[in-house]
Amino acid sequence: MNNQPITCSTSRIAGCTFAIYPMTDQFVDVITASLKEVDTSKVWMKTTDVETCVRGRISHVFDVTKALFLHAANTGHHVVFSSTYSIGCPGDSDGDVYLSEDDERLNTKLLKRMSQEVAGKFSLYPLGGGNYMNMIYNQIEEMKLHGIDVSSIHYATRLDGDGEKVFDGLERVFTNMENLKSSHTVMTTTISANSPSKKEKINE
Numbered sequence: 001m002n003n004q005p006i007t008c009s010t011s012r013i014a015g016c017t018f019a020i021y022p023m024t025d026q027f028v029d030v031i032t033a034s035l036k037e038v039d040t041s042k043v044w045m046k047t048t049d050v051e052t053c054v055r056g057r058i059s060h061v062f063d064v065t066k067a068l069f070l071h072a073a074n075t076g077h078h079v080v081f082s083s084t085y086s087i088g089c090p091g092d093s094d095g096d097v098y099l100s101e102d103d104e105r106l107n108t109k110l111l112k113r114m115s116q117e118v119a120g121k122f123s124l125y126p127l128g129g130g131n132y133m134n135m136i137y138n139q140i141e142e143m144k145l146h147g148i149d150v151s152s153i154h155y156a157t158r159l160d161g162d163g164e165k166v167f168d169g170l171e172r173v174f175t176n177m178e179n180l181k182s183s184h185t186v187m188t189t190t191i192s193a194n195s196p197s198k199k200e201k202i203n204e
């Protein structure tokens with residue numbers, strides 16, 4: 001058994017653990033086609049039976065996760081994406097070498113072909129101390145500048161609109177936290193596309 005403590009790292013590598021859940025018998029094809037067709041060469045990546053983890057510069061972590069989800073959603077199936085983004089976690093340093101990649105995004109062309117409405121939510125957790133509620137409120141205001149519907153729900157903020165704009169807002173919020181010198185930031189999201197459910201409350 002490996003009881004070695006995880007070594008501490010002070011690197012500013014960003015990471016995301018996420019899973020895509022396609023609600024179809026063809027779920028294996030939907031997931032594997034996304035993982036194959038999206039260019040992931042500027043991030044460290046590991047896929048298991050439970051999830052995928054990508055690590056690298058913020059721009060590439062968002063480019064890859066956005067492209068993977070929108071590629072899966074583009075099949076037309078009802079697809080859900082569940083993720084945890086993190087930066088500044090005092091823990092492993094896997095993939096630090098990917099921080100030296102340049103800023104050119106690799107999936108811009110692929111994303112241009114896709115137009116997808118989504119519904120989702122995000123929660124922001126500034127873990128580095130400070131006035132955390134103000135930091136969260138400020139970033140919810142930031143999200144409203146991205147051309148999507150932003151509304152309050154319990155424990156999270158709901159987001160409705162174009163998928164690319166939703167991911168661009170999430171990236172902006174995450175990047176803002178880094179620029180504001182938050183020492184450790186975690187952001188969770190759940191994003192759904194092509195749901196057969198109507199947007200209205202379905203329990204009434």
Ligand SMILES: Cc1ncc(C[n+]2csc(CCO)c2C)c(N)n1
Pocket residue numbers: 018019020021027028031032047048049050051052
């Ligand atoms: C992004 C993402 N990565 C891994 C899984 C886990 N998973 C479930 S089915 C399947 C394909 C067959 O092995 C895989 C890898 C997921 N759901 N989403």
